[in-house]
Amino acid sequence: MNDERRGTGNKGLNAAVYVVLALVAVGTMLPFVWMVLASFKPLQEVEQANPVPSRWVPGNYREVFSQVAFARYYVNSVFVAAWVTFLTVLTSALAAFAFSRLTWRGRDATFQLYLATLMIPGVVTMIPNYTVMVQLRLLDSYQGLIVPAAFSAFGTFLLRQFMLTVPPALDEAATMDGATPWGVFWDVVMPLARPGLIALTIFTFVGNYGSFFWPLVLIKSENLRTLPIGMMYFDSLYGRQTNLIMAASVMSVVPPALLFVLLQKHLVRGIQMGAVKG
Amino acid sequence: MGARRKAWIVACFLLPNFLGFVVFTAGPVVFSLGASLTNWNLQRTTPTRYVGLANYVELSRDDQFWTYLVNTAYFMIGMPFAIAGSLFLAVLLNQRLRFTTTFRTVLYVPAFTSGVALMILWKALYNPDFGPINAVIEAVLRTIGLGGLEAPQWLLSTRNLFGLDVERLGVVREQFGLGARDALIFMGIWTGVGGGNMLLYLAALSNVPSELTEAAALDGASRWECFRNVTWPQLSPTTFFIVVMSYIGGLQGGFEQARVMTAGGPAGTTTTLAYYIYTKAFEEFQIGYASAVAWVLFGVIFVVTVLNWRFGNRETNLL
Amino acid sequence: MRVFFVAVLALMLVWTVVMGRLGGESVDPGRTPLVWTSDDNPLRKEQVALFNRLHPDLNLTLDPANQGMEKVIVQSIGGVGPDLFDCRDANQLSAYVKAGIALDVTDELRGMGIDVLGETWPAMRSVAVHEGRVYGVPTNIGANALWVNQDLLPRGVVLPSGAWTWSEFIALAQRVTRRDQSGRVVQAGLLFDWYNWPHFLYGFGGRVFSSDGTRCVIDSAEAVQAVSLMQDLVYRYKVTPSPVEEAGMAGQGGWGAGNINLFGAKRGVFALGGRWWLANLRKFDGLRLGVVESPHGTRREFGAVGRATLVNANGPRRTEALRFLSYLASPEYNGLVNDQADGICAFARYAQGDAFEHNPSYPAEDFNLVWRSVSARAVAPESSPYVNGQLANRLIERQLDLVRIGQKMARDALRDAARDINREIARSLDEDPALRERWEAARGPNR
Structure with a gap:
């Protein structure tokens, strides 16, 4: 596209685009900004209409750490999400390779089975999964949080789409040169599917980091609680400490935001390859 | 390469995921199908036994199930708007402008902000008396000379855009208006516009060959015609994917909102099937019945998907 | 790529080892740990501290995150339940008893000289006593x-x-x-x-x-x-x-x-x-x-609302847990409840006397006798063996929602609630012949 032509011909339009984007961005950010402001309010004032605190209480942030083991919840959340992400990406990539690169009997049927399970409501598997956890003695443990989440049909689906876009000529050439499937996987397909891996990394991390229900039913010990569970403490029958909920929420945004900012360029480049194949 | 060696290779790649998939996804699915055919209930004195389709029969007579099914469907009204919004934003972001990286990040913010905090916030925004949303509505109403009209009571009201009745299926006049269900829909649109769908569209857009749009532009097509006739067809696989994933998510959704914002109320109007399943299974312990509800939900999703697959694929081919 | 994955794996393993070191709550050697699942009321901390002071050989910890009934039941069945857990009403008690996780402590309490039926407020009995057997000790009462x-x-x-x-x-x-x-x-x-x-x-x-x-x-x-x-x-x-x-x-x-x-x-x-x-x-x-x-x-x-604490029948430390029940009946605990204003104490005889009427720390609070009097006149929340209490409550509250927002008259709402609940009772009877027998016996021969 000829940038010059566009630049001269559409100045007005560009300005309009900026205005619309800015408006939407403000709309998106306002609640977030409000959340940040509320996190600095004294408790009485959280209930009042002024968006800016009349008295700034940075102590809310300290209070979050002193009322509950917030640091520990923080570490737990990141730890669990990191393991889940690592395992999901690894196992999904391996399976995606089997579905996209290897030929075997029953491959397509198996893949369709994967797709079908995407349609099943999560609550369906909740109860049986809980029973499985009881059997495996994984209640109230990190493993119980990590293991069931680490084998994703969605991830396999997504990475398969990416791997299909890698030209088969490349791995055929590698095989000619004597590479094993293992070698092709690591040295040819995986590097080229990197954008997909990054996309899956972000989706998995963000999704698991915020997960609420599974840890709620599974975790018992205080030292294994994750952030979404830990934050419930500030909202009890004996008084909702909204200012502390807000402070805790602001802090909890940091890890996924950081990850997103670091990886987002690759993410966009990444999806485009998979999406086309649909 | 021997057949045995080949099988071994396939197993190495497939099994790590497949075993987990069987244990934690496929297995539980089969298990719950079985459970839906029993009277499994932690609170009963009789032992758990096979009851055939009794749960499904009971469910077909359960008024609550039907109203919650309607609720679930109702909540999906927002879906096309959210998708259209995502597309619109992606198109804007796809212009070669400065600051797109910043915009992209900012617009993705709702996706990783704690859901619970956001919902508390929205609850405040919807406050009928002091909330900013009604402040704006009241100002607008006054300006256009309709100051006498009452602003909506949002989360506290059972009213809705279609006038759906509260306790039974049907439409009644008193229920027309804006209420809790609509409030959740608008919130959903806000959260949905800037999230992953926008990113998916952005990616797909940057993949549309620019030669195509340029050629169309040279032929004198307007921007809208370019978009309609060139870009949109190119996006259809992505749209298809997003639509499928959205309604799967929509039909399974509504749990967190109900739990955090409304407790499913007022009078059950924001209870979706997902929340109903939770209530039945984890609060009332009727696990067999809850499993049956879940399987009906799966059936609905499956049928819609199959229809969509046929219709959607045809659409894709036509364009 | 390979190197990267191996590096990440190594990193994760190191992190896991570190997390393992962080470990659980510090365990005091020589003191038997006891876990009590109760609510997240900040007052609980002091109640736990007092118990630990009185029982130096035990180490009681509070576990507020797992107070949901469904969690207590499934965790106890799964073998990771608490030693002690709270029960809020007769419905919950019957669920715990039916799930087989509430220990029948009738004889043990009698041995310790604790008479739940005779010494606690009438409204509190149904939260600890089910079909004539005692399963726990009431902790406090919150009458309105x-x-x-x-x-x-x-x-x-x-x-x-x-x-x-x-x-x-x-x-x-x-x-x-x-x-x-x-x-x-x-x-x-x-x-x-x-x-x-x-x-x-x-x-x-x-x-x-x-x-x-x-x-x-x-x-x-x-x-x-x-x-x-x-x-x-x-x-x-x-x-x-x-x-x-x-x-x-x-x-x-x-x-x-x-x-x-x-x-x-x-x-x-x-x-x-x-x-x-x-x-x-x-x-x-x-x-x-x-x-x-x-x-x-x-x-x-x-x-009134109130709680009782029960002992996990599957718990490994039932003897120690019983000592907590005895603590709940002690003057020390009951006095603490009154001081903290965690409602008032469950054992009526400790809710009197000068120290109760005029707490020196809060001289302005001259109304404690009112609490005593309303506690004595409080009615226990009801339950029926023929319908799930949670379900019945949900059906009632769903109707009351409509009354509350002014959309339905009380008469219509309650008629519908009763209809829904009676339908649920009929449904339980259909599914459970033993329950029907009991129901028919309860209704008497003239029906």
């Missing part, structure tokens, strides 16, 4: 009375020192309710929570279930009268804020600020609540609090 913001009372108003009725109260409440020009509530006459509907119900002699538990009778004339009053307080007498007004009063609100905070912020002259509100109200400065008996309808009976 009327909180008064004395600074907001006009001069010359004298509040009754004993019983009074709703009709006497309404005139006064209307007098003290203040609204601004646009009709917004500045100061509510009465704040009450709709979850207190049993309080109103009992005040009119209404019940949820017939005395044999075989039928839901929440559509009785008494119940209709009670719930109509609740609706009228809001929409007819306008002394209680409607849901919309209440949200407005919470400022930009919807923060779930709740009536305790509204009352503490002097936005209400009277409020229906328990002594446990004090845990919060003591934090507000400049309140002059009073308490009088709640008005009643046709019967001088009140609603």
Whole structure:
């Protein structure tokens, strides 16, 4: 596209685009900004209409750490999400390779089975999964949080789409040169599917980091609680400490935001390859 | 390469995921199908036994199930708007402008902000008396000379855009208006516009060959015609994917909102099937019945998907 | 790529080792650990500390995150349950007993000289005693009375020192309710929570279930009268804020600020609540609090909440857990509950005497005898063996939601609630022949 032509011909339009984007961005950010402001309010004032605190209480942030083991919840959340992400990406990539690169009997049927399970409501598997956890003695443990989440049909689906876009000529050439499937996987397909891996990394991390229900039913010990569970403490029958909920929420945004900012360029480049194949 | 060696290779790649998939996804699915055919209930004195389709029969007579099914469907009204919004934003972001990286990040913010905090916030925004949303509505109403009209009571009201009745299926006049269900829909649109769908569209857009749009532009097509006739067809696989994933998510959704914002109320109007399943299974312990509800939900999703697959694929081919 | 994955894996493993080192709560060697699942009331900490001081060989810890009944049951069945857990009403008790995780402690308690049936408030018994067997010890009671913001009372108003009725109260409440020009509530006459509907119900002699538990009778004339009053307080007498007004009063609100905070912020002259509100109200400065008996309808009976602590029948430390039950019956614990204002103590004999009436730390609180009197007149929440209590409550509250927002009359709502619950009873009987036999026996031969 000829940038010059566009630049001269559409100045007005560009300005309009900026205005619309800015408006939407403000709309998106306002609640977030409000959340940040509320996190600095004294408790009485959280209930009042002024968006800016009349008295700034940075102590809310300290209070979050002193009322509950917030640091520990923080570490737990990141730890669990990191393991889940690592395992999901690894196992999904391996399976995606089997579905996209290897030929075997029953491959397509198996893949369709994967797709079908995407349609099943999560609550369906909740109860049986809980029973499985009881059997495996994984209640109230990190493993119980990590293991069931680490084998994703969605991830396999997504990475398969990416791997299909890698030209088969490349791995055929590698095989000619004597590479094993293992070698092709690591040295040819995986590097080229990197954008997909990054996309899956972000989706998995963000999704698991915020997960609420599974840890709620599974975790018992205080030292294994994750952030979404830990934050419930500030909202009890004996008084909702909204200012502390807000402070805790602001802090909890940091890890996924950081990850997103670091990886987002690759993410966009990444999806485009998979999406086309649909 | 021997057949045995080949099988071994396939197993190495497939099994790590497949075993987990069987244990934690496929297995539980089969298990719950079985459970839906029993009277499994932690609170009963009789032992758990096979009851055939009794749960499904009971469910077909359960008024609550039907109203919650309607609720679930109702909540999906927002879906096309959210998708259209995502597309619109992606198109804007796809212009070669400065600051797109910043915009992209900012617009993705709702996706990783704690859901619970956001919902508390929205609850405040919807406050009928002091909330900013009604402040704006009241100002607008006054300006256009309709100051006498009452602003909506949002989360506290059972009213809705279609006038759906509260306790039974049907439409009644008193229920027309804006209420809790609509409030959740608008919130959903806000959260949905800037999230992953926008990113998916952005990616797909940057993949549309620019030669195509340029050629169309040279032929004198307007921007809208370019978009309609060139870009949109190119996006259809992505749209298809997003639509499928959205309604799967929509039909399974509504749990967190109900739990955090409304407790499913007022009078059950924001209870979706997902929340109903939770209530039945984890609060009332009727696990067999809850499993049956879940399987009906799966059936609905499956049928819609199959229809969509046929219709959607045809659409894709036509364009 | 390979290197990268191996590096990440190594990193994760190192991290895992570090996390393992962080470990659990520090375990004190030589002291037997005990876990108590209770709510997240900050007062619990002191109750735990006192127990540990009295029992140096035990180390009790609190586990508030797992108080949901479903969690206690599944965890206990799964073998990771707490040693002790709380039970909030008869429904929960029957669920725990049926799930087989509540230890029958009838004989043990008798051996320790604790008589739950004889020594605790009548309203508290059903939370610990199921079909004649004792499963736990009540911890406290939160019966409702009327909180008064004395600074907001006009001069010359004298509040009754004993019983009074709703009709006497309404005139006064209307007098003290203040609204601004646009009709917004500045100061509510009465704040009450709709979850207190049993309080109103009992005040009119209404019940949820017939005395044999075989039928839901929440559509009785008494119940209709009670719930109509609740609706009228809001929409007819306008002394209680409607849901919309209440949200407005919470400022930009919807923060779930709740009536305790509204009352503490002097936005209400009277409020229906328990002594446990004090845990919060003591934090507000400049309140002059009073308490009088709640008005009643046709019967001088009140609603109450309470808890009992039960022992996990599958727990490995049942003997030690029993020592906690004995602690709950001790003067030390009961005194602490009174001091902390965690309701009042469950054992009636400790809720008297000078130390109870006039707590030296809180000399302004001269109303403790009112709590004693309402606790004695409190009615236990009901249950029926023929229907799931959670389900029955949900069906009632779903109807009350409509009454509360002014969309349905009490009569219609309660008729529908009773119809729904009776349908559920019929359904349980259909599915469970043993239950039907019992139900038929309970109804008697003449039916």
